[in-house]
Amino acid sequence: MDTMPSPATGSGAGQLPGPLSRQLSGAPAEPLTDDQLRELYSLMVAVRHLDTSAIAWQRQGLIPGYAPELGQEAAQVGSGYAVDTTRDFVFPTYREMGVARAMGVDMVAYMSTHKATWHGGLYNPLESRLAPIQAVVGGSVLHAVGWAHGQTLSGIAGTNTDGTAGVAMTYFGDGASSQGDVHEAMNFAAVMRAPVVFFVQNNGWAISVPTERQVAGGSVAARAAGYGMPALQIDGNDVVAVVEATRRAFAHARAGNGPVLIEAMTYRRGPHSTSDDPGRYRSLNDERDDAGEDPVERFRKRLLADGVADESFFAEALAAAKTEEEHIRAGIQALGPRPGMEMFDLVFQETTPALQAQAASWREESEHV
Amino acid sequence: MDTMPSPATGSGAGQLPGPLSRQLSGAPAEPLTDDQLRELYSLMVAVRHLDTSAIAWQRQGLIPGYAPELGQEAAQVGSGYAVDTTRDFVFPTYREMGVARAMGVDMVAYMSTHKATWHGGLYNPLESRLAPIQAVVGGSVLHAVGWAHGQTLSGIAGTNTDGTAGVAMTYFGDGASSQGDVHEAMNFAAVMRAPVVFFVQNNGWAISVPTERQVAGGSVAARAAGYGMPALQIDGNDVVAVVEATRRAFAHARAGNGPVLIEAMTYRRGPHSTSDDPGRYRSLNDERDDAGEDPVERFRKRLLADGVADESFFAEALAAAKTEEEHIRAGIQALGPRPGMEMFDLVFQETTPALQAQAASWREESEHV
Amino acid sequence: MSNAILESGAAMADRAPRHGVEELSMQQALNLALDEVLAENPKTLVFGEDCGRLGGVFRITDGLQAKYGTGRVFDTPLAESGILGMSAGLAMAGFHPIPEVQFDGFAYPAINQIVCQIARMNYRSRGTMPMPVTLRVPSFGGIRAPEHHGESLEALFAHVPGLKVVSPSNPHEAYHLLKYAATRPDPVIFMEPKSRYWQKGEVTFDSADPAGSAAGGPPTGAKVMREGRHVTLIAWGAMVARCLQVAGLAAEDGIDVEVLDLRWLKPIDAAALAASVRKTRRAVVVHEAPLTSGLGAEVAQLITQSCFDTLKAPVERITGFDVPYPSGDLEDEYIPNIDRILFGIQRVLEYRRG
Amino acid sequence: MSNAILESGAAMADRAPRHGVEELSMQQALNLALDEVLAENPKTLVFGEDCGRLGGVFRITDGLQAKYGTGRVFDTPLAESGILGMSAGLAMAGFHPIPEVQFDGFAYPAINQIVCQIARMNYRSRGTMPMPVTLRVPSFGGIRAPEHHGESLEALFAHVPGLKVVSPSNPHEAYHLLKYAATRPDPVIFMEPKSRYWQKGEVTFDSADPAGSAAGGPPTGAKVMREGRHVTLIAWGAMVARCLQVAGLAAEDGIDVEVLDLRWLKPIDAAALAASVRKTRRAVVVHEAPLTSGLGAEVAQLITQSCFDTLKAPVERITGFDVPYPSGDLEDEYIPNIDRILFGIQRVLEYRRG
Numbered sequence A, B: 001m002d003t004m005p006s007p008a009t010g011s012g013a014g015q016l017p018g019p020l021s022r023q024l025s026g027a028p029a030e031p032l033t034d035d036q037l038r039e040l041y042s043l044m045v046a047v048r049h050l051d052t053s054a055i056a057w058q059r060q061g062l063i064p065g066y067a068p069e070l071g072q073e074a075a076q077v078g079s080g081y082a083v084d085t086t087r088d089f090v091f092p093t094y095r096e097m098g099v100a101r102a103m104g105v106d107m108v109a110y111m112s113t114h115k116a117t118w119h120g121g122l123y124n125p126l127e128s129r130l131a132p133i134q135a136v137v138g139g140s141v142l143h144a145v146g147w148a149h150g151q152t153l154s155g156i157a158g159t160n161t162d163g164t165a166g167v168a169m170t171y172f173g174d175g176a177s178s179q180g181d182v183h184e185a186m187n188f189a190a191v192m193r194a195p196v197v198f199f200v201q202n203n204g205w206a207i208s209v210p211t212e213r214q215v216a217g218g219s220v221a222a223r224a225a226g227y228g229m230p231a232l233q234i235d236g237n238d239v240v241a242v243v244e245a246t247r248r249a250f251a252h253a254r255a256g257n258g259p260v261l262i263e264a265m266t267y268r269r270g271p272h273s274t275s276d277d278p279g280r281y282r283s284l285n286d287e288r289d290d291a292g293e294d295p296v297e298r299f300r301k302r303l304l305a306d307g308v309a310d311e312s313f314f315a316e317a318l319a320a321a322k323t324e325e326e327h328i329r330a331g332i333q334a335l336g337p338r339p340g341m342e343m344f345d346l347v348f349q350e351t352t353p354a355l356q357a358q359a360a361s362w363r364e365e366s367e368h369v
Numbered sequence C, D: 001m002s003n004a005i006l007e008s009g010a011a012m013a014d015r016a017p018r019h020g021v022e023e024l025s026m027q028q029a030l031n032l033a034l035d036e037v038l039a040e041n042p043k044t045l046v047f048g049e050d051c052g053r054l055g056g057v058f059r060i061t062d063g064l065q066a067k068y069g070t071g072r073v074f075d076t077p078l079a080e081s082g083i084l085g086m087s088a089g090l091a092m093a094g095f096h097p098i099p100e101v102q103f104d105g106f107a108y109p110a111i112n113q114i115v116c117q118i119a120r121m122n123y124r125s126r127g128t129m130p131m132p133v134t135l136r137v138p139s140f141g142g143i144r145a146p147e148h149h150g151e152s153l154e155a156l157f158a159h160v161p162g163l164k165v166v167s168p169s170n171p172h173e174a175y176h177l178l179k180y181a182a183t184r185p186d187p188v189i190f191m192e193p194k195s196r197y198w199q200k201g202e203v204t205f206d207s208a209d210p211a212g213s214a215a216g217g218p219p220t221g222a223k224v225m226r227e228g229r230h231v232t233l234i235a236w237g238a239m240v241a242r243c244l245q246v247a248g249l250a251a252e253d254g255i256d257v258e259v260l261d262l263r264w265l266k267p268i269d270a271a272a273l274a275a276s277v278r279k280t281r282r283a284v285v286v287h288e289a290p291l292t293s294g295l296g297a298e299v300a301q302l303i304t305q306s307c308f309d310t311l312k313a314p315v316e317r318i319t320g321f322d323v324p325y326p327s328g329d330l331e332d333e334y335i336p337n338i339d340r341i342l343f344g345i346q347r348v349l350e351y352r353r354g
């Protein structure tokens, strides 16, 4: 287990027992500037505010469902912040709103998936550098490996030694780590030395199943050694630790050293989704005991203690978050359903006569215009 | 990595770097008696002779194809020898002829699969304690976990504390270790502490792909630590080391300590199957360099050196092997095709009208009686 | 298998056999069926993702872990191939596993174990290792769920030799078909129409109930849900209720629609199809799955084979389109709606040779 | 993508476009098609288990790694879901992957990636992330292979929205269809009839060759392989050759059989089916896959829909049985044989209404 060199390393870092078979290469990145620290805080507050608002939207009937990321703001904002959107590519699950926000994705287009406007969301993945929202647990982990190997192949030809080759980062959970695809992805990536960062948010739960009945051995990071791949198990509630670990992992992968796994230890403070009832499988006491300190509040205290930000800055950040949320809510409210013809038009690049015939009969029988 | 306590441990044992997260429990088993050593040798010679004969059978047109286990006699006979067929259950792949023989399976019924008489073979799996031959790489590894968990469930109710609960042993190769199912099986087994022995024959090749381009990190045994599961990487060409490791693993699992992984390092000395042409992907020089000493010859020398057996014993063993092979060949030669009605009758326990109708029309149109 | 579990199971059979009629939702009916099956057969095991403490995301296994313990009813790690592969192994050890995959779309990771292992083990082992696995799959669309939560896999399953496939259309069917499926020695894919989980209906408990099947025996074969003379609507799962609605509307126009609940999607009750369409001489088959290579083609062809001379029009198929299952409001455009089914009826009624 | 690969690709195009006719086996024709596709499009990649150094267990990729390097043609670890999942990611990065699964039966572990990812990514991403993945699957039976080496998955694939499916019946078709499939922007499942790999046949290279399709354009749609007036046999893959044999035998009895090679199993050329059967008024569809919910049902229903008035008999289906693909000599009992197809023809010819 590699320990984090950053002074910002939280209590969760360096826990994993046993030596790594291969160490992460490269020096620690530059420390974050005060401006960056404040930016991170603003992002976390924006994400927290949008996240809690989205639950309210669902209660109010504006959206049919939502998967909150309450408690995972540090893990998501910190890792998303480390992405270089000019060259890297990110593969999310269904819970990475904070990553999308940190990457600068259009949030109306992102949140539209929760309005059930379009599976995958309305944002352009190529421009956003964020693959469509993925509902299959573990479904996109292999895509990251393929995309990353594509970078290697482009590099092989000799034109990408200029460092423009990107790194793929794939997100998945403690539950997803049980899927066969995740193993295949790690093995492929390590065999091919593909530039991939496997970013695991171990939030303690897969719906109702706690990590100890999910992850044999107790740690996803501990799996990496078996593939000869370096891993970092970090305090996922310490946003600075997350940024620094992610940057190191990116640097390692970008330099051609192959994949890295980061296990960010965090806690799903909310329900699995708006249709879940956590009271059936964990008590409020459990939640209080296991969740640890709120990552947003913790970062706020630290900025205050370090003199990086003051109350007026925090108030501004919150006000900005509110304005942003209102804007996004308005966008979501204004979103109408997609035209039915998109069902047919977006199946293929080259449509087929059978599909055209079905579209024609749909128009005739069902189009309510 | 746990090292083997047996004096018989070969050079391949104890190679795996890094500590085990959990050690194998239990004292080393009793050393093998001279009678047992001679029995093991006889088994190895019988297996070697049948194996090489089967290739000849294929060349002569007696059977359409065969997957030789040349070079894996020690791994197969040694592990199969450790099985207690009154309570354990074994899940083979398509290459475990030596295991079947060591377990005392009817070899005509076993070899019938290579005559294409019936997929899975004609032996009764329940009586033989050997699941049907499995053609899906990694396909039966999860079955072992389910079967083993069934033992635990039976034990839970309190009647199996008498030690009659069995252990499941599943065989797979270095190639199979890449399959998602194998990961899911290890994780399930370790989470449920199921009494399973994962017996990996790392024979260096998956058809044309060498282990180094298959198994990231280089060792399947190294994966076990990530599941909190003990592993033994052993010299799979040392039959005594194999017996002892397998016995220890069985004892560990039987005592309720959960699964164990054994990686037996060996070498596929022959082609992948009778339709393979290894000359396309490895040279004879490679084979000579990588295969190491022939496990049968090596054991013969050792028995001779230790005074456990002499030339007349070896001659007898070979003669017995020849008689046995003739007997099996005669049985295989005598095997006619299965009656076509079995196609229909064996699909379900409770047949269906549709299937009966199809059987009737088959009888009418195709039965050549 | 140890008979200690047998005894502990017997101890659980704390309720007398039910009689009469009760109003239950399909969720309640399925839960009750599982409860009784667990009580009656100690070899049965119920498991899957979130099936234990949570009682399943649809609460179908609610309360069962508390009642039968964590040995009989349990959560698994999140891996569908693992769940089905483990089921095969448990069946080899003499158990009757009743696994769940959480949603239809998450059966795909388990297809290899279902098709190559569970469906074939009886055959491969020459009948010595049967696979009494009852796989529950919350199925079909209509609940505005995320992607992969509205799939219809019946055509895939029905094509696989060695599998039987069944889908209940209401609480009564759900109770009886699940109890029946979970006592069979062969693998059964049990497709639950998730959009109907919360709909209530009468469940008749008398085991001699003739509603269980046309002949009063076990609930095998198809079932006429409404008799009619002009056209037969054939459906399964959630589409049965919709077809009954359509039949009611058509009756207002003097069109007398027979509605056949196919129930068993493998084996298909070809005799019931023939009997109905020989009478009505027109048929419309309705399903949510995409058109091409859907089970509607098989149903239509079975009808055409048996009723070629009496059919007045080619069998109509009203189905989902050949498009990935869509999100949100587009569901209503995709799933056969009342209008589309009525158009189909109209086409078979107005068909003129020539 | 880097254009260095583009250049290195271009450098490989060391042969002038072929003209005229050559006698090739299907294995040679497929190998040639891949060779040309690799030369012509630097974004294409060929990979799978044993595809590199060994050239594939059927030698379809023979010599390609030596020619195009280990970057363009490579072995993967032994994991089919990994192969297809990686293909999706490579496609997202702008490549055109041409993966292989070693045998039909080993496509099952990859079904989740094929159905939920590759088939839907274009839709999910609203057309921004097309999936030009050409998946080669050595398919169908007839070679006395071990279990899971003789499967017919076309009904499964054809049912999946977002996939296209094609199967060549001879070396000419193999060459042209693979070259066509591997230049499409959509995912195509390319089902190679492995029992025909070593059969030789004439391949016509002139790109203006009208044999490529009825209309002289790209090889889309079905293709009449033999004209006839009395009955249409519809088949694909290895069954086309068998149907042509049957047609020859039937001709001796004065029965004039038309043989239609369906070629594309999705989308199905409904117009060609209608045109042929409107003429012959009788049809028999032949496939190796099990009967129930097989693609034969779809073909039969499409014919019935379009030719209801002219059909003289219900469409016959001569198929594999609803049993797991059997071993050894039982293969000959399972796969439609000449007798069974002739019986089918007889039934449609002798059918009398009444």
Ligand SMILES: Cc1ncc(C[n+]2csc(CCOP(=O)(O)OP(=O)(O)O)c2C)c(N)n1
Residues within 6 Å of the ligand: A095, A135, A136, A137, A138, A172, A173, A174, A175, A176, A177, A203, A205, A206, A207, A268, A272, C049, C078, C102, C106, C109
């Ligand atoms: C293949 C698959 N199986 C099951 C599900 C249903 N499901 C959705 S989320 C979830 C739990 C995921 O847990 P984890 O990977 O830890 O991610 P988290 O929800 O905690 O972010 C399950 C079982 C699914 N979406 N995909």
Ligand SMILES: Cc1ncc(C[n+]2csc(CCOP(=O)(O)OP(=O)(O)O)c2C)c(N)n1
Residues within 6 Å of the ligand: B095, B135, B136, B137, B138, B172, B173, B174, B175, B176, B177, B203, B205, B206, B207, B268, B272, D049, D078, D102, D106, D109
């Ligand atoms: C799921 C699956 N994929 C592919 C194959 C084809 N295949 C048969 S054996 C084999 C290599 C297996 O290698 P390994 O697991 O090392 O076992 P070994 O053959 O060396 O005993 C392959 C690719 C298969 N049988 N099953």
Ligand SMILES: [Mg+2]
Residues within 6 Å of the ligand: A173, A174, A175, A201, A202, A203, A204, A205, A206, A207, A268
């Ligand atoms: Mg989680």
Ligand SMILES: [Mg+2]
Residues within 6 Å of the ligand: B173, B174, B175, B201, B202, B203, B204, B205, B206, B207, B268
């Ligand atoms: Mg091997």
